[in-house]
Amino acid sequence: MTDLPQGPAARRVDRAGVVIALALAALAVVLVWDSRQLPATTMYGMGPEVMPVVIAIGLGLLAIGNLIDALRGNLPERESADPTAVLLILGGLALLIAIIGLGGGFILATSALFVTTSAAFGRRAIFADSAIAIVMTTLIYLAFDRLLTLSLPTGPLERLL
């Protein structure tokens, strides 16, 4: 536990922790705002607008708790993170969503994700990985679409099969 004082470093305000507390508070506000849109019902017991407020109160209290932890610097230590790897995978997910949204089909979409993820884990062989990805996702497509009759989105590549 980090409850014990561990020198000046452990007592510094954790800025990320403050952001988390603010995000929780904002979420609580959204819940209350949304529940105000619901018409109050006259039936016995509680209507749909009560539970969001209860949860919002809980979130508000937890925001305070998280804020106290952050101000005291009580959060567990974090190791440094590599932002490029995270951004590469998120880019791959964005590509996947865009390709599916534009009708590019399953094979192209998941291949894009495969190549970017592989790159995020340190591979620098985009062409080889693309070939592997297309073969693998084509096989998955055939297995699930033909054998298990699961409908996966079709695009130009799927129509060739």
Place this chain on the structure above:
Amino acid sequence: METFAALAHGMAVAVQPMNLLYALIGVFLGTAVGVLPGIGPALTVALLLPVTYKLDPGGSLIMFAGIYYGGMYGGSTTAILINTPGESASMATALEGNKMAKAGRGGPALATAAIGSFVAGTIATIGLAFLAPWLVDFAVRFGPEDYFALMCVAFITVSATFGDSPIRGLTSLFIGLTLGLIGIDKLTGQARLAFGIPELLDGVEVTTLAVGLFALGEALYVASRRHHAEEKIEPVRGSLWMTKLDWKRSWKPWLRGTMFGFPIGALPAGGAEIPTFLSYSTEKRLTKHPEEFGKGAIEGVAGPEAANNASAAGTLVPLLTLGLPTSATAAMMLAGFQQYGLNPGPLLFAERPDLVWGLIASLFIANVMLLVLNLPLVGLWVKLLAIPQPWLYAGILVFATMGTIAAKPSVVELSMLAGFGVLGFLMRRFDFPIAPVVVGLILGPIAESQLRRALAISLGDPMVLLQSPMSATLLGIALIALLAPFVLKGMNRFKASED
């Protein structure tokens, strides 16, 4: 006697050739996915849910039983051979098992884990079969207020009581509860937190949340700190078989581990972590070879593995009899039931005994299959471990997104999946537990509807929660469970004493 008749009936269902095949496929897929580093049993079940979409409920639940136990077995193999426990319940196994593998005793470590899991799984499943009808008789008398109180206990124990930080655990729970609010309110038809987006009216899919948090979150997290640690696979050298001495040192820890695992798993007390560590510290105290602990003592693998498996069977007790998931894996099992519109609980025992008892009987069969499959196939599992990390995680993400693409190929649903991935990454980075989010999402709406039913029956009088002795007792337990970690703060915590 009633149990024997029901169990015999279940066996008759489970040994039908198609059902045996489903169990075999489940066991095989479960082990294959569970063995991949960083994939715990909950994610194994979540990833394999789409495979069961097209099956009938009976066959699919039987496959599930196999996936569940297979995922547990696979996890212990990973823990022993590369020291990356996919979940905290395998941490104790990794502690001694990896040391054994390093010392060239990987074979006996895998064997004692597999046989211990078999022994524990079998005893615990017998416990489940006998405890379930008794609990069902008890649970049919529960009113909605009692159910609500019971869920409050589960909420608190899963999130606050046993974690590192009650504040962070409760934060996770409330994020899950918030996600559970999204969509059309079932009692009044009002849309909550949908913001006019039609896809949100159906609510958040449990599989989307679980795959996002577990698979995407884990991949992002591992990628972000790839530069910190290099994983190393220990080759399995020497004999796979346990010597006479190994057997002699293993059988008591197996039984003791089972005794820790099953009751703690069956209580709504959150996960297999506690019984595995209790078992580890007990074996460390009782062993005749204390000098080996920390260097690869077989008791330290046998006990915790048995505890882990027994507790997995234990969590099925509240899941099947009360519809109460107390771990992320159990929450995924509940999602598996719900995809067929089935709600586990006393009613399911009355209405679909073939389904419930077929599932329980399949657990026995899955256990036997795993024992037969796992040791001879260990070479194959080791090869799976050797897949280079970039391709491994790229493949995992392809499979993870495929489930959502097959179920709901919309931009909104896929964006939610990606969003949950980011949430899972941030929660791992800032050390928030993941399981309470999943439990909150799946249990929150049920708890709310039980509370509203109770209040509707009592004409809006909230005192109904305290007038039922059962509900009042349970709410008292929930309150104690909530306050205990704050009271005990500063005292020597359970986990701290392990290191």
